Amino acid sequence: MGEEAGHGVSAVEGLRIALVLGTSAGGVGRHVRSVAEGLVARGARVVVLGPAATQELFDFTAAGARFVEIAISDRVRPAGDVRTVARLRRLLADADIAHAHGLRAGGLAAAANSRVAPGPLRFARGGPPLVVTLHNAVIAGGMTGLVYGALERIVARAATCVLAVSPDLEQRMRSLGARCVERALVPAPAAGEIPGLDVRADVREELGVDDRPLILTVARLAEQKGLPTLLDAAAGWGRRTTPPLVAIAGDGPLEASLRARIEAEKLPVRLLGRRSDVARLLAASDVAVVSSVWEGQPLIIQEILRAGRPLVATEVGGVPDMVDDAALLVPPGDAEALERAVNRVLEDPALAVRLGAAAAQRATALPTEDAAVDQLAGLYERLAREHAPRGH
Numbered sequence: 001m002g003e004e005a006g007h008g009v010s011a012v013e014g015l016r017i018a019l020v021l022g023t024s025a026g027g028v029g030r031h032v033r034s035v036a037e038g039l040v041a042r043g044a045r046v047v048v049l050g051p052a053a054t055q056e057l058f059d060f061t062a063a064g065a066r067f068v069e070i071a072i073s074d075r076v077r078p079a080g081d082v083r084t085v086a087r088l089r090r091l092l093a094d095a096d097i098a099h100a101h102g103l104r105a106g107g108l109a110a111a112a113n114s115r116v117a118p119g120p121l122r123f124a125r126g127g128p129p130l131v132v133t134l135h136n137a138v139i140a141g142g143m144t145g146l147v148y149g150a151l152e153r154i155v156a157r158a159a160t161c162v163l164a165v166s167p168d169l170e171q172r173m174r175s176l177g178a179r180c181v182e183r184a185l186v187p188a189p190a191a192g193e194i195p196g197l198d199v200r201a202d203v204r205e206e207l208g209v210d211d212r213p214l215i216l217t218v219a220r221l222a223e224q225k226g227l228p229t230l231l232d233a234a235a236g237w238g239r240r241t242t243p244p245l246v247a248i249a250g251d252g253p254l255e256a257s258l259r260a261r262i263e264a265e266k267l268p269v270r271l272l273g274r275r276s277d278v279a280r281l282l283a284a285s286d287v288a289v290v291s292s293v294w295e296g297q298p299l300i301i302q303e304i305l306r307a308g309r310p311l312v313a314t315e316v317g318g319v320p321d322m323v324d325d326a327a328l329l330v331p332p333g334d335a336e337a338l339e340r341a342v343n344r345v346l347e348d349p350a351l352a353v354r355l356g357a358a359a360a361q362r363a364t365a366l367p368t369e370d371a372a373v374d375q376l377a378g379l380y381e382r383l384a385r386e387h388a389p390r391g392h
Helices: 027-041 054-059 078-093 104-113 142-158 167-173 197-206 227-237 255-265 277-284 301-308 318-323 335-346 349-364 367-384
Strands: 016-021 047-049 064-070 097-101 114-117 122-125 130-134 161-164 181-183 213-216 245-249 269-273 289-290 311-314 328-330
Touching: 016 027, 016 078, 016 104, 027 047, 027 054, 027 097, 027 318, 027 367, 047 078, 054 064, 078 245, 097 104, 097 367, 104 114, 104 130, 104 142, 114 213, 114 349, 130 142, 130 367, 142 167, 161 167, 167 181, 197 277, 213 277, 213 311, 227 255, 227 269, 227 335, 245 277, 255 269, 255 328, 289 301, 301 311, 301 318, 301 349, 311 318, 311 335, 318 328, 318 349, 328 335, 335 349
Parallel strands: 016 047, 016 097, 047 064, 097 130, 130 161, 161 181, 213 245, 213 289, 245 269, 289 311, 311 328
Antiparallel strands: 114 122
16 A cells, blocks of 8 residues: 555655645644655655644654645634735645645635636636645534635635545535545554553542542543533532542633633532643543544544543544444433433443443554555545646
């Protein structure tokens, strides 16, 4: 995989590939870093275009890519976006393939790479083939929802190919007229050694859990993660004979409001902040919970499966395909269903063991970082060949 059969030559060797992304503090940035490193190893000439803060977090240059700073924020800024589009147009003109990650980056790259043709939202390509990976669904309402809905239509019409992280996003793009839609592969980084029992004991002592059950959530403290529902469920778990500790690892804009509610209602919940030892926390947990209102291919679920931990998650986006029968799934926003499902795991040791074993088995079927790069290398080679000038 990743090489042309019988030739030993990488499908992307010598291709000039521009990877475009916006502000990222998590999965998207890690994915682009992994892709850049894999493409460089296959002989591609990779440039990453994005905000300086994203480079500082993920160090694309250490992966062998060139980095060019360009302003792509997570919110629409009309004047700034016009300048970004003009600069992107110049930068993408030198690429054989452009690949934008995220709806904002995809919309700006589409505008930079296209000229408007006659008819509503019709585009003619003015630059290299454009691939856009959609990592998230549009869940905002109001004016923000309208803006992002327009960006979806622009990406569907202007992208040469759209990669989507979940079946619902694939269907959405096809309904909007995208001519090429495929499933994206967004694997978690390769897992290290699974922590042993001594680590479990150390972490539980650190958290002061003792013999109480430990429920773990790892999430950015943001609206998408459904954390108010988790707190609703935690109020119910607090009435158990032995109340569990609900530990939430992560930071984000909701931290102050969540902390205020936890203190006001005396919930059995502790905010741990951003952590770099997720594997240790998972080893110490009795059940992991993902309460999101939407997810695609979340890295944390892949980490939970690899750790072989019992999982309760919301039945949204790409989650059912990822977990198969290795989790208890509940509707998003349903605190009572979430509370009951976790109680089942805590009260039935056989169920907890079965879910943990199913998780570890399911992890063996997860895509690898090499598989993701192989997929992209094949797609890039095909698009570059199909769009090469006649006579080449």
